[in-house]
Amino acid sequence: xxxxxxxxxxxxxxxxxxxxxxxxxxxxxxxxxxxxxxxxxxxxxxxxxxxxxxxxxxxxxxxxxxxxxxxxxxxxxxxxxxxxxxxxxxxxxxxxxxxxxxxxxxxx
Numbered sequence: 001x002x003x004x005x006x007x008x009x010x011x012x013x014x015x016x017x018x019x020x021x022x023x024x025x026x027x028x029x030x031x032x033x034x035x036x037x038x039x040x041x042x043x044x045x046x047x048x049x050x051x052x053x054x055x056x057x058x059x060x061x062x063x064x065x066x067x068x069x070x071x072x073x074x075x076x077x078x079x080x081x082x083x084x085x086x087x088x089x090x091x092x093x094x095x096x097x098x099x100x101x102x103x104x105x106x107x108x
Contacts, residue, residue, distance in 0.1 A: 002046040018094040025098030039095025048084030
C-alpha cells in the first residue's frame with residue numbers, strides 16, 4: 001500500500017491515499033481486521049516517515065512551532081505523530097471499506 005501511495009502521491013493530491021488503500025484491499029483478499037491493521041500500519045509509517053523526512057530538512061523549525069502552538073510543547077515529534085495517526089486512520093478505514101466489498105464470511 002505504501003509503495004503505491006508514494007508513487008501516486010508524487011503527482012496527485014494527498015487524498016489519493018484513500019483510493020489507493022481501497023484498491024489494494026480490493027485486489028488482496030484479506031479479513032477486514034487484517035485489512036484495517038495493514039492499512040493503518042502502512043499509511044502511519046509512510047506518512048510519518050515522509051513528515052519526519054521533510055521536517056529534518058528544515059531542522060524541525062515548523063514542526064516545533066506547530067507543537068508549541070497546538071500542544072504547548074516545542075517537541076517536533078507531536079505534530080508528526082498526529083499527522084501520521086490521521087493518515088493511518090485514513091488508510092485503515094479505506095482498506096477496511098475495500099476488504100468489506102470482497103470479504104465473504106465462511107459458512108459454519
